[in-house]
Amino acid sequence: MGVVERQVADRRDVSATVPVLDVSDLAIRFAAHPPGIHVADGVSLSVGPGKTLCVVGESGCGKSIVSLAVMGLLPKPAATVTAGAVRFEGRDLLALSEHALADLRGDRMAMIFQEPMTALNPAFTIGDQIAESVVRHRNCSQAQGRARARDMLERVRIPAAATRLDAYPHEMSGGMRQRAMIAMALANDPTLLIADEPTTALDVTIQAQILALIRQLQTESGTAVVLVTHDLGVVAEVADEVAVMYAGRVVERGPVADIFDDPQHPYTIGLLGSMPGLGKRLGRLAAIPGSVPPPEAFSSACRFASRCPFVTARCTSERPPLRALGVGNHRVACFEAPVETISGRVR
Amino acid sequence: MTKADTAPEQSPPLRPHILEAEGIVKQFGSSRLFGRSDPVRAVDGVSLQVRKGERLAIVGESGCGKSTLGRCLLRLIEADAGSVRFEGVDLMALDDKAMRQRRKALQIVFQDPYASLNPRHTVATLIGEPIRFHGIAKGRDVADHVARMLGLVGLPAAYASRYPHEFSGGQRQRIAIARALASGPRLLVGDEPVSALDVSIQAQIINLLEDLGSELGFTLVLIAHNLAVIRHVSERVAVMYLGEIVEFAPADALFETPLHPYTQALIASAPIADPAARRQHALLEGDPPSPSRPPSGCRFHTRCAHARARCSSERPVSETVEEGRSVSCHFWREIAAAGASAPLAFTPSIQRQQRIAVFADALRQSSSQGGSITP
Numbered sequence: 001m002g003v004v005e006r007q008v009a010d011r012r013d014v015s016a017t018v019p020v021l022d023v024s025d026l027a028i029r030f031a032a033h034p035p036g037i038h039v040a041d042g043v044s045l046s047v048g049p050g051k052t053l054c055v056v057g058e059s060g061c062g063k064s065i066v067s068l069a070v071m072g073l074l075p076k077p078a079a080t081v082t083a084g085a086v087r088f089e090g091r092d093l094l095a096l097s098e099h100a101l102a103d104l105r106g107d108r109m110a111m112i113f114q115e116p117m118t119a120l121n122p123a124f125t126i127g128d129q130i131a132e133s134v135v136r137h138r139n140c141s142q143a144q145g146r147a148r149a150r151d152m153l154e155r156v157r158i159p160a161a162a163t164r165l166d167a168y169p170h171e172m173s174g175g176m177r178q179r180a181m182i183a184m185a186l187a188n189d190p191t192l193l194i195a196d197e198p199t200t201a202l203d204v205t206i207q208a209q210i211l212a213l214i215r216q217l218q219t220e221s222g223t224a225v226v227l228v229t230h231d232l233g234v235v236a237e238v239a240d241e242v243a244v245m246y247a248g249r250v251v252e253r254g255p256v257a258d259i260f261d262d263p264q265h266p267y268t269i270g271l272l273g274s275m276p277g278l279g280k281r282l283g284r285l286a287a288i289p290g291s292v293p294p295p296e297a298f299s300s301a302c303r304f305a306s307r308c309p310f311v312t313a314r315c316t317s318e319r320p321p322l323r324a325l326g327v328g329n330h331r332v333a334c335f336e337a338p339v340e341t342i343s344g345r346v347r
Numbered sequence: 348m349t350k351a352d353t354a355p356e357q358s359p360p361l362r363p364h365i366l367e368a369e370g371i372v373k374q375f376g377s378s379r380l381f382g383r384s385d386p387v388r389a390v391d392g393v394s395l396q397v398r399k400g401e402r403l404a405i406v407g408e409s410g411c412g413k414s415t416l417g418r419c420l421l422r423l424i425e426a427d428a429g430s431v432r433f434e435g436v437d438l439m440a441l442d443d444k445a446m447r448q449r450r451k452a453l454q455i456v457f458q459d460p461y462a463s464l465n466p467r468h469t470v471a472t473l474i475g476e477p478i479r480f481h482g483i484a485k486g487r488d489v490a491d492h493v494a495r496m497l498g499l500v501g502l503p504a505a506y507a508s509r510y511p512h513e514f515s516g517g518q519r520q521r522i523a524i525a526r527a528l529a530s531g532p533r534l535l536v537g538d539e540p541v542s543a544l545d546v547s548i549q550a551q552i553i554n555l556l557e558d559l560g561s562e563l564g565f566t567l568v569l570i571a572h573n574l575a576v577i578r579h580v581s582e583r584v585a586v587m588y589l590g591e592i593v594e595f596a597p598a599d600a601l602f603e604t605p606l607h608p609y610t611q612a613l614i615a616s617a618p619i620a621d622p623a624a625r626r627q628h629a630l631l632e633g634d635p636p637s638p639s640r641p642p643s644g645c646r647f648h649t650r651c652a653h654a655r656a657r658c659s660s661e662r663p664v665s666e667t668v669e670e671g672r673s674v675s676c677h678f679w680r681e682i683a684a685a686g687a688s689a690p691l692a693f694t695p696s697i698q699r700q701q702r703i704a705v706f707a708d709a710l711r712q713s714s715s716q717g718g719s720i721t722p
Binding site: 059230231234235260270277279281288310338339340342 | 518548550551575578579612623630632693696701703709
């Protein structure tokens with residue numbers, strides 16, 4: 001066991017009962033928007049060790065801005081956190097100094113992005129970039145950092161890892177670059193990995209490879225993963241827990257089987273109805289009419305009301321709380337759910 | 348059941364061909380400036396027949412040549428070899444003027460509605476241009492025709508005076524469709540028309556294309572990488588890999604019993620929106636090779652689990668499996684006999700199907716009560 005591995009191994013004994021990441025009632029606003037408009041509005045999420053939470057939603061739902069806030073990477077001063085807490089292994093990240101955050105990032109928590117070319121520096125070799133993060137956080141020698149980089153490239157199954165260390169990002173294919181970025185993110189064995197649309201730019205056969213890789217590395221290392229995506233297919237493949245976001249809010253949350261087999265929020269139902277399947281055609285798609293409102297038009301009541309076929313007067317005047325359903329962790333922010341009981345009621 | 352549900356069943360095999368492409372080849376590059384001389388053979392000897400009124404899909408991953416093929420079919424770029432006959436007329440033989448007139452019947456919708464609409468023109472100009480150019484209407488009638496086209500794609504006539512930047516991505520794609528359909532084309536090519544859109548908007552545009560197809564009766568050639576979209580929309584599918592069609596089949600047959608190992612891998616890689624269907628993927632190893640240096644023999648042999656010596660030396664020819672179905676693989680019979688592909692039959696939970704049905708019913712009711720939401 002080398003110096004790096006031993007240090008990494010020492011850091012693993014985090015209590016399994018505490019969530020790795022616990023976001024509660026997070027609110028984020030952009031200075032450019034009118035007062036009172038929040039692009040993330042009362043967002044609560046949590047993920048335990050070795051588990052995968054998928055945050056799913058369409059453009060403008062706030063899923064990426066929440067993940068940036070967790071990493072302390074919100075664009076400043078354009079965006080600010082106005083309320084709520086982000087706890088990482090019990091520590092309040094929002095209270096940490098920039099310096100303390102920089103110590104955590106790339107070490108205990110890491111992030112991968114949709115487009116590896118924007119995250120990798122084109123002027124440095126893959127090996128140098130991975131080694132840099134190891135040397136920075138492990139306080140080890142260049143040679144040890146480089147050895148760790150080679151190990152990581154092997155772990156993410158890049159062929160001929162030893163020679164690939166000296167390759168520049170442009171010399172690799174999109175799938176290989178995504179593997180290199182994963183190698184860099186996991187080099188210090190983080191307890192939390194945030195993956196923002198990690199397979200969206202990839203072809204379907206490469207996407208399947210990368211998802212399988214993330215899953216396998218997670219089993220080996222026990223890393224908690226927050227995967228941000230718009231693709232319910234990807235969610236079904238990898239998630240333990242799911243949070244569905246719409247217009248800055250979590251509208252439904254629960255174990256993955258509940259979300260797909262017992263979808264409660266009309267938006268979740270509409271999203272599932274919008275997706276064609278690979279099996280025999282089940283008829284016309286149940287497309288949701290209209291489009292996501294811009295932040296300027298965000299309502300303080302239910303934000304899906306403008307597109308919802310079940311809308312009532314209450315939906316346009318009052319904010320539905322994220323309430324629990326029966327047993328377990330399944331929660332929905334809708335007054336009307338479950339929808340099949342509505343037709344019998346007086347509206 | 349709506350009108351769109353009755354159309355997509357298998358096309359009767361005797362419908363005449365509207366478009367016949369034979370031996371299409373298109374090469375790019377061979378720039379000597381940087382010392383590179385290998386041209387990219389984007390499309391390498393593709394033949395394809397499209398039947399009148401059908402919905403045909405061309406599927407493949409990036410770099411397989413599907414978009415280049417689509418452009419060659421419409422002669423938006425000139426093929427290096429091969430011929431394209433549209434309604435019996437050899438498009439390659441037409442001079443520029445005759446080709447421009449012919450475009451009235453051949454239109455295309457692109458992936459990115461942000462790039463395909465001129466930002467300096469109003470919607471009235473954008474949709475009015477093909478109407479004027481092809482002499483569909485003149486003078487004040489043009490505005491009426493524009494309004495009718497907007498209505499057809501579900502937009503209010505008042506939008507005619509606005510500019511593209513005032514619209515969302517889904518609305519812009521509706522405008523692009525209205526523009527493409529304004530000259531009354533008999534063939535519409537959709538080059539990834541929904542891939543840049545969010546899931547809910549994607550469904551709106553798919554439904555719109557299906558409705559318009561049944562209403563106006565145009566033939567649709569859909570170029571896409573999303574297998575689920577293709578399964579839903581199309582009747583026949585051509586699968587491309589590195590510039591060649593490796594399998595061609597009716598959609599149901601292709602998805603239920605894919606014969607080419609690449610088609611099998613492609614379908615097995617596609618995520619299924621049901622955690623119960625989560626499976627160990629039969630993963631395809633490696634990246635697709637560069638189209639400028641395609642592998643010898645069968646181009647798929649470098650990634651194929653069934654590859655043998657013959658595959659790297661001998662290029663497979665397209666074999667007819669049955670009427671309307673062909674595959675280019677030396678060993679497809681053995682692979683099929685060994686049962687290598689047994690795609691998962693997947694049906695969503697009853698509760699999920701019921702909720703989606705309740706949702707769809709409620710949508711129909713709210714729109715019939717006049718409470719329709721502008722797309």
